[in-house]
Amino acid sequence: MSETIIQVFKPSFGEEELEALREPFRTGWIGLGPKTAEFEEKFAAYVGAKYAVAVNSATAALHLAVAALGIGPGDEVLVPTMSFVSTAHAVVYCGATPIFVDVYPDTLCIDLDDTRRKITPRTRAIMPVHYGGHPCEMDELQQMADEYHIAVIEDAAHACGSVYRGKRIGGLSDATCFSFHAVKNLATGDGGMVTTNRLELVHALKRLRWCGIDKSTWERTEEGLMELETGTRRYATYGWYYEVHDLGYKYHMNDIAAAIGLVQLGKLEKANARRREIVAQYNHAFEGVSWIERPVEKEYIRSALHNYVIKTPYRDELNVYLKEKGIATGVHYMPIHLQPYYRERCKVTLPVAEAIWPKLLTLPLYPDLTNEQVDYVIKAILSFGEGRE
Ligand SMILES: Cc1ncc(COP(=O)(O)O)c(C=O)c1O
Numbered sequence: 001m002s003e004t005i006i007q008v009f010k011p012s013f014g015e016e017e018l019e020a021l022r023e024p025f026r027t028g029w030i031g032l033g034p035k036t037a038e039f040e041e042k043f044a045a046y047v048g049a050k051y052a053v054a055v056n057s058a059t060a061a062l063h064l065a066v067a068a069l070g071i072g073p074g075d076e077v078l079v080p081t082m083s084f085v086s087t088a089h090a091v092v093y094c095g096a097t098p099i100f101v102d103v104y105p106d107t108l109c110i111d112l113d114d115t116r117r118k119i120t121p122r123t124r125a126i127m128p129v130h131y132g133g134h135p136c137e138m139d140e141l142q143q144m145a146d147e148y149h150i151a152v153i154e155d156a157a158h159a160c161g162s163v164y165r166g167k168r169i170g171g172l173s174d175a176t177c178f179s180f181h182a183v184k185n186l187a188t189g190d191g192g193m194v195t196t197n198r199l200e201l202v203h204a205l206k207r208l209r210w211c212g213i214d215k216s217t218w219e220r221t222e223e224g225l226m227e228l229e230t231g232t233r234r235y236a237t238y239g240w241y242y243e244v245h246d247l248g249y250k251y252h253m254n255d256i257a258a259a260i261g262l263v264q265l266g267k268l269e270k271a272n273a274r275r276r277e278i279v280a281q282y283n284h285a286f287e288g289v290s291w292i293e294r295p296v297e298k299e300y301i302r303s304a305l306h307n308y309v310i311k312t313p314y315r316d317e318l319n320v321y322l323k324e325k326g327i328a329t330g331v332h333y334m335p336i337h338l339q340p341y342y343r344e345r346c347k348v349t350l351p352v353a354e355a356i357w358p359k360l361l362t363l364p365l366y367p368d369l370t371n372e373q374v375d376y377v378i379k380a381i382l383s384f385g386e387g388r389e
Pocket of ligand 1: 057087157158180
């Protein structure tokens with residue numbers, strides 16, 4: 001077996017990110033501070049939301065969004081099964097019950113007929129996942145949520161830069177949760193963001209992300225700032241008083257991650273455009289290949305193209321074959337309701353996800369993938385297919 005030469009995902013970092021670290025290192029503000037506030041402001045403006053609250057992962061973002069909406073024991077939340085486990089875990093962390101919903105066979109996004117079937121008087125929220133960056137049917141979903149007076153919490157871990165009917169994902173629902181995990185379209189190592197248009201949620205999210213404390217150290221420091229004669233700031237006094245009214249968590253973002261995030265945000269559109277070029281190469285190469293079903297992109301959306309997932313009956317053989325050629329692939333996902341933790345607790349059958357997931361294979365996709373590497377992957381896949389048409 002050859003060494004892995006092409007990874008399935010890879011962050012795209014340059015000198016700019018390193019340079020951006022100088023300021024927090026120089027000022028000493030490496031915790032929750034001014035860079036985090038700046039990142040929140042710029043991210044909210046980018047996605048078209050009124051507010052953004054930065055946290056240390058999308059898992060934390062999802063957990064806090066469920067908690068801030070007051071969802072708890074006895075409540076149900078509708079979760080598509082085709083996602084990373086955090087989507088369901090966030091509901092369980094709050095003592096509520098995730099109710100798994102099937103997905104559409106083409107986009108792998110939440111199936112709205114199945115969603116409607118599963119609404120009960122206990123349902124408090126729907127958590128659509130924009131699978132691979134492809135936005136869910138948000139208009140119909142929001143209409144359904146309004147009809148039943150339930151909240152919408154979007155899992156937009158894959159959807160940094162995705163557009164639904166002309167609007168960026170991030171300002172469409174009660175709360176949208178993004179991931180800045182190492183291999184996401186915008187990467188800070190680990191990190192996450194909740195965007196919302198509801199001010200009362202912002203207050204709850206900010207309290208909950210830092211142990212229930214009603215003000216951040218930065219805000220308290222700002223209150224106590226003194227001006228030196230030169231006009232430069234000195235962190236001289238410190239408004240020490242705070243109160244704790246909630247059992248919050250230690251989930252806030254830090255300024256090192258935020259400094260990287262600001263640079264990555266500036267590069268996001270270009271990075272997503274490079275993803276689009278690679279996807280076009282894959283799509284062109286696999287057109288008419290009978291044993292490969294290519295991912296779809298509906299005409300009224302623009303995906304952030306977080307991943308490129310094909311469907312093939314030869315999933316496992318192809319995975320091994322490519323590994324031998326030094327090409328890593330992935331599987332996104334084994335449906336959550338089939339994971340042992342959930343299988344025992346919620347016995348449910350979801351025919352589409354169960355039939356499709358054994359065919360899913362994620363191919364390498366990230367902005368730094370060169371055209372030569374893309375060609376190498378394509379040639380390897382087509383050579384695997386010889387004699388299998
Ligand atoms: C769909 C989805 N939701 C949530 C998460 C959790 O993100 P994080 O690693 O930032 O907690 C991920 C991460 O892979 C994901 O893919």
